[in-house]
Amino acid sequence: MSKIAPKYIATTNACKLCKPLGAALAFRGIEGAVPFLHGSQGCATYMRRYIISHFNEPIDIASSALGEKNAIYGGGANLKQGLNNVIAKYNPALVGIATTCLTETIGDDVGMILHEYHREQENNTKSPLMVQVSTPSYSGTHMEGFHAAVQSVVQQLARGGPTDQRINLLPGFVSPADLRYLKQLLVDFGISATVLPDLSETLDGPALRDYPLIPRGGTPIEDIRKMGRGQATIEFGHTLPEKTAAAFLDKTFQISCKRLGLPIGIRETDVFLNTLTEISGRPIPSEHDAARGRLVDAMVDGHKYVFGKRAVVYGEEDLVVGLTSFLAEIGVVPVLCASGGKSGRLRRAVEKVLAKMNVPLPEIHEDLDFFEIEEQARELAPDLLLGHSKGYGLAKRLEIPLIRVGFPIHDRVGGQRILHLGYQGAQNLFDRIANTMIQVKQDSSSVGYSYM
Numbered sequence: 049m050s051k052i053a054p055k056y057i058a059t060t061n062a063c064k065l066c067k068p069l070g071a072a073l074a075f076r077g078i079e080g081a082v083p084f085l086h087g088s089q090g091c092a093t094y095m096r097r098y099i100i101s102h103f104n105e106p107i108d109i110a111s112s113a114l115g116e117k118n119a120i121y122g123g124g125a126n127l128k129q130g131l132n133n134v135i136a137k138y139n140p141a142l143v144g145i146a147t148t149c150l151t152e153t154i155g156d157d158v159g160m161i162l163h164e165y166h167r168e169q170e171n172n173t174k175s176p177l178m179v180q181v182s183t184p185s186y187s188g189t190h191m192e193g194f195h196a197a198v199q200s201v202v203q204q205l206a207r208g209g210p211t212d213q214r215i216n217l218l219p220g221f222v223s224p225a226d227l228r229y230l231k232q233l234l235v236d237f238g239i240s241a242t243v244l245p246d247l248s249e250t251l252d253g254p255a256l257r258d259y260p261l262i263p264r265g266g267t268p269i270e271d272i273r274k275m276g277r278g279q280a281t282i283e284f285g286h287t288l289p290e291k292t293a294a295a296f297l298d299k300t301f302q303i304s305c306k307r308l309g310l311p312i313g314i315r316e317t318d319v320f321l322n323t324l325t326e327i328s329g330r331p332i333p334s335e336h337d338a339a340r341g342r343l344v345d346a347m348v349d350g351h352k353y354v355f356g357k358r359a360v361v362y363g364e365e366d367l368v369v370g371l372t373s374f375l376a377e378i379g380v381v382p383v384l385c386a387s388g389g390k391s392g393r394l395r396r397a398v399e400k401v402l403a404k405m406n407v408p409l410p411e412i413h414e415d416l417d418f419f420e421i422e423e424q425a426r427e428l429a430p431d432l433l434l435g436h437s438k439g440y441g442l443a444k445r446l447e448i449p450l451i452r453v454g455f456p457i458h459d460r461v462g463g464q465r466i467l468h469l470g471y472q473g474a475q476n477l478f479d480r481i482a483n484t485m486i487q488v489k490q491d492s493s494s495v496g497y498s499y500m
C-alpha cells in the first residue's frame with residue numbers, strides 16, 4: 049500500500065541513498081574506527097563525495113578496491129590486503145566492514161574471509177576489532193544501512209554484567225548539532241548515557257593545524273561494551289524494523305527498550321522529555337521548560353504566516369514522520385509524505401503522530417523517486433517543500449521554496465549544524481518556515497510588503 053500506480057519501469061533520481069553509505073556513517077561515529085567498504089573504489093568515492101559535501105569535513109572510507117576479475121573469482125584476497133593496508137596506515141581500534149552491491153551479488157562470504165584473516169593474523173597484536181555488516185544497496189536505503197551497522201556493532205561488542213546507572217541512547221542518523229543537543233539534554237537531566245553512534249565531533253570538528261588520520265570523538269568502544277549492562281535503552285524511530293540494536297539488548301540482556309519517535313516538534317519532544325523524567329526521577333530542567341514556553345509564544349506570534357500553507361515532505365521515513373507531526377502542530381497542512389524507503393510502516397507512523405490532531409491525512413507514499421514526487425506535487429499544489437537538497441530541482445520547477453533539512457544538503461553550507469530536535473530545533477524550524485513564507489509574500493507583492 050505504498051507505491052503509486054502506475055509503476056514506472058525506470059527510477060528517476062531515487063529519494064534515498066545507498067545502504068553501505070549509511071553503514072559508513074554509523075561506523076564514523078565510533079571512537080578510533082575506520083569505515084571499510086568491501087567493494088569497488090567507485091562506491092567509496094561516491095560515498096566520500098556525498099558525505100564531504102554535506103559535512104564539509106574530510107572522511108576516509110577504505111575499500112578493498114575490487115576490479116572486474118574479482119567479480120568472477122571473489123574478493124577475499126583484496127579484502128585481506130585492504131585490511132592489512134588500513135591497519136598499517138591508520139592503526140585503528142575498530143574497522144567497520146560493509147559490503148556493497150557487487151560483493152553481495154557475487155556472494156562473498158565476508159564472515160568466512162574474516163575468520164581466515166584472524167587465523168592468519170593470530171600472532172599480530174596490532175589486530176583491531178572488526179565489525180561486519182551486510183548492506184546490499186539494492187535492498188534498502190542509507191538509513192537501513194545505518195541502523196544495520198549500529199545493530200551489528202552492539203551485537204558484536206556489547207557485554208552483560210551487573211546493571212549500572214547508564215542508559216543507552218540510539219538516536220539514529222541525526223545531525224551533529226542534534227547530537228550535541230541530546231548530549232547536553234542528558235547532562236541537564238543528570239543522566240549518564242552511551243549515545244551510539246556519536247558523529248558530533250567526528251563529522252563536525254574544529255579546524256586543526258595537523259590533519260588527524262582518525263578524527264577525535266565518537267562513542268568509546270568501552271562504553272559500547274557496557275551497553276549490555278545499561279539501565280534502559282531509548283531508540284528513536286517509528287518505522288524501525290523489529291530487529292534493532294535495542295531489541296537485541298532487550299532480548300539478550302533484558303534491558304528494557306523505549307522506542308520513541310524522533311523528538312521533532314512539541315508533542316514528540318514532550319514524549320522524549322517525559323521519558324527522561326521517568327528514568328531520572330527529575331522534573332524537566334527549567335531551561336528546557338522555558339524553551340518550550342518561548343516556542344509556544346513564537347508559534348502564537350507567527351501563526352498568521354504559516355497557517356493553512358500546504359507542504360510536501362520527503363526524505364528518510366522517520367524524519368518525514370517527525371516533520372509531518374511538527375507541521376501539523378504549527379498549522380501547516382502536510383499534503384504529501386514521500387520516502388524512498390519501503391519499510392511498510394510509514395503510513396501507520398504518520399497516522400499515529402497525526403491521530404490527535406485535527407488535520408486531514410496527507411497522501412503517504414513509500415518507495416518513490418523524484419519523478420513520482422513531482423507528479424504528485426503538481427496535483428497537490430503545495431506552498432513549500434521540506435527535505436534535503438535533492439528536491440532543489442523540483443522546488444525550482446514548481447517555483448516554491450525548499451526548506452532544507454536532513455541529509456544530504458550540498459547546495460548550502462551548514463547541513464551539519466541544522467538542529468532538528470527538541471524545543472530549540474522546533475523553534476529554528478518554525479522561524480525558518482515563517483520567514484520563508486514572509487519572503488514569498490514580499491517577493492510576489494507588486495507594491496511591497498515591508499511592515500507587518
Ligand code: SF4
Pocket residue numbers: 066067068069087090091092094147148149150185186
Ligand atoms: S553500486 Fe551499490 S554500493 Fe556501490 S555506490 Fe552504487 S548503490 Fe552504493
